[in-house]
Amino acid sequence: MSADAAAAGASAAMTQALAALALGGKRPPESRQVNGGALELLLPELVDTLIATTREARRMAERLSGAAADAAEPDGPAEEPQRRDSSASGWHELPEDAELMEQVYVKLEAVGFRVGRRLAERLAPLNRRLGDTLDVVKFVCKDLWMLLFNRQVDNLKTNHRGIYVLQDNKFKWFLRMSGNSGGAAAARRAQPYIWLPCGIIRGVLDSFGISTVVVAETLGLPQCTFQIKVVTTTAGG
Amino acid sequence: MSTCYFAIVGPADAPLFEATFGVQRPESKHLHQFAVHAALDLVDDAQLMTNACFLKTVDRYNEWPIAAYVTPSGARLMLLHEAPRSEDSLRAFFTDCHELYIKTLANPFYEPGSPILSQAFAAKVGALAKKHLL
Numbered sequence: 001m002s003a004d005a006a007a008a009g010a011s012a013a014m015t016q017a018l019a020a021l022a023l024g025g026k027r028p029p030e031s032r033q034v035n036g037g038a039l040e041l042l043l044p045e046l047v048d049t050l051i052a053t054t055r056e057a058r059r060m061a062e063r064l065s066g067a068a069a070d071a072a073e074p075d076g077p078a079e080e081p082q083r084r085d086s087s088a089s090g091w092h093e094l095p096e097d098a099e100l101m102e103q104v105y106v107k108l109e110a111v112g113f114r115v116g117r118r119l120a121e122r123l124a125p126l127n128r129r130l131g132d133t134l135d136v137v138k139f140v141c142k143d144l145w146m147l148l149f150n151r152q153v154d155n156l157k158t159n160h161r162g163i164y165v166l167q168d169n170k171f172k173w174f175l176r177m178s179g180n181s182g183g184a185a186a187a188r189r190a191q192p193y194i195w196l197p198c199g200i201i202r203g204v205l206d207s208f209g210i211s212t213v214v215v216a217e218t219l220g221l222p223q224c225t226f227q228i229k230v231v232t233t234t235a236g237g
Numbered sequence: 238m239s240t241c242y243f244a245i246v247g248p249a250d251a252p253l254f255e256a257t258f259g260v261q262r263p264e265s266k267h268l269h270q271f272a273v274h275a276a277l278d279l280v281d282d283a284q285l286m287t288n289a290c291f292l293k294t295v296d297r298y299n300e301w302p303i304a305a306y307v308t309p310s311g312a313r314l315m316l317l318h319e320a321p322r323s324e325d326s327l328r329a330f331f332t333d334c335h336e337l338y339i340k341t342l343a344n345p346f347y348e349p350g351s352p353i354l355s356q357a358f359a360a361k362v363g364a365l366a367k368k369h370l371l
Contacts, residue, residue, distance in 0.1 A: 117310075117349060118342050124309030207310040207349075209248065 014115050043173060047192045054104050094189060105195050112199020120207035133230060136208045137164045140201055162230035174222035187218045194224055239320040241370055242269035247350050248311030254353040258366040272298035273315045280305045280313055291328050306331035330369035337361055
């Protein structure tokens, strides 16, 4: 399926870029530098591409299963040229279809998850994590954020019972986003772009053996909050 | 060159890679695998004691010491060697293998937790063994 291949290719590209950033910082002689700005530009394209390919895949599936799907088609092809034209004015709404956005969320989060898992091994310093969840979350706040966004998380809150709240007041990927229609609409429009970091955080925590659910919300660009809920599993190795 | 048996066991206790360096006697191959996997419990115990990655020698099977190294994500690199080796050479071998493992993880075609089947990986591990383990 081309959509999955695109997602796999995207996670590969992102891991390579981030890994080159990590290697560049830690092991100077063979360091290869990656332009961080280029990565920032790549990521919105990743999100938009996933939305478009998911929509296409759904349309293909509906067409193959035939029947009543044809009635819903007419606005589909008409929307594409309009998207290309409106790119000059810059603002086009997210697709209204909640199920479509649900699928995009799953995919984006999965891409982030794969990236996070592979990143964690590279990033972790040689003194091993001591299985203390708080230590791992602090590592996420400092080292992971430093690698991805060149700054650290502003605020970390925990209730010591498995819920951690990370607050970033100047989220790097949101710094370039703004909209005419005001704060709330822009915050809603920026939702898909926050799913990827959620997945990355979840992947990093999972690779240390901590399974979690990560949810993010933004009340106003460029601020955003990530909430990590540790899912307690049955005792194991 | 005496025999060494090297294995990588994933976080879910599935073996990801194994290799024998030096002279391989067919009857002892199964023995090596058995001894190394039996030492996994001791690795888990040793993990709790220390914060370091390199766990030195965790077990002895008859007279064969088994050394272990734990990666942050929970994979275990185990080495059974028949002749005593210096700690530094063991540490260097494990560190280099860890770097190889990280590079394998970075490969998007490799699913973490699945066996490492790459010939290039096996060749590189062999070269490291020659370099560090004589």
